Amino acid sequence: MIKHCLSFIIICCSFACLAQKKGITVAGTSIVGEGWANNSVNVTVFRKNSLVTNNNTQYIAFYDKDKFVVVGKRTLPSGKWQLQRTAFTGNADDAHNVISIMTDGDDFLHIAWDHHNNKLHYAKSVSPGSLEFSPQTGMTGIHEGKVSYPEFYRLQNGDLLFFYRDGGSGNGNLLINKYSVKDKQWKNLQQNLIDGEGKRNAYWQACTDEQGGIHISWVWRESPDVASNHDLCYTVSKDGGMTWQKSNGEKYTLPITASTAEVVCHISQHSELINQTSMVADKSGNPYIASYWREANDSVPQYHVVFKTGSDWKTNSLSFRKTPFSLSGAGTKRIPIARPQLIAWQAGKQFSAALLFRDTERGSKISIAYCENLSANKWSVKDIYEENVGAWEPTYDTELWKQKHRLHVFVQKAEQVDGEGKANVKPEMIKVLECLVK
Structure with a gap:
């Protein structure tokens, strides 16, 4: 117990040192409970969300050691977690089958779980x-038989959006449903927003902004092989998802296809370009996208931040990594770095960002890259959690960040065997890392 407390103090001191230098403060760590750790299903970057706050209540969800869906809540800032094992189970052996949660404007909790090209699994509190x-239950009954990558997003009026893929890797379309708080029901908003045309599929990341905008960026994949990922594209809706446009205001004729998509960064196949990363928008609605890929003249994949200021798209390479690796094949890969999670904000005319990641170069700890001024592209990199977190990827409470600029990160050590394999390890403790980014 003494050793545990000393370790906690050391970690908090490390955070405090970083805070003094880079405007980041950390309140501490909240212990939740033990969860499934034989693969990365609890800790993949495309969970939307693992944590979510409505008013002063924070919710969490994860698979336990027996593959049951567990949900929990606490009162912020320091309440104890109340956990509830549900009757729902999932094929946690497949790391695609993540749990996503969101609260609507009336504080009903919505949950979707256990999806990889199968029937929709959805419920409401x-x-x-x-x-x-x-x-x-189902939502609309439209294209709910081959669901993957469920993601909830809350709109300013409390309504929800539900994104998912209909189809398979290299052959699928992006659909959006909308939940009305007033009517207490779902309707289909876009039956086919981004069309793979039977030849490819879009792997997307999305966000909403304070102006009511809905932003989506994506890479195309031409086959189940991750090496066929290419190009970074973009669209935005400013009317709740009804119509969509390019960054210059030009409206799309739907569905969006490979020939009509706005390419904001040209990236060729076999560039170690990863899919399903993260994006955010600042208070003015400027979008920022995080990913990693290998430049044509470099053997080392680097993290990149692509962002829009004014009429121009810019790409910053962080360029601090030293170790090469290659992406190829199907299934969930064991990759030496995590897909990045991005937060960004605007202070006057200056644009700042912080990137959360994990890298075997740094001992598979939780690290943060911080840039006070994206125009200067000078990044400071620090480890902020000293324990090895295995195959962890970052997810955070998006709604708490929007409301209070408090960064709460879902943390659990987990293993991932390459090609959708499963390890044989004991359950690992789930924690919430509590940070404040100024």
């Missing part, structure tokens, strides 16, 4: 603030 759920 029985009452506001409850951890009890009604039976599993």
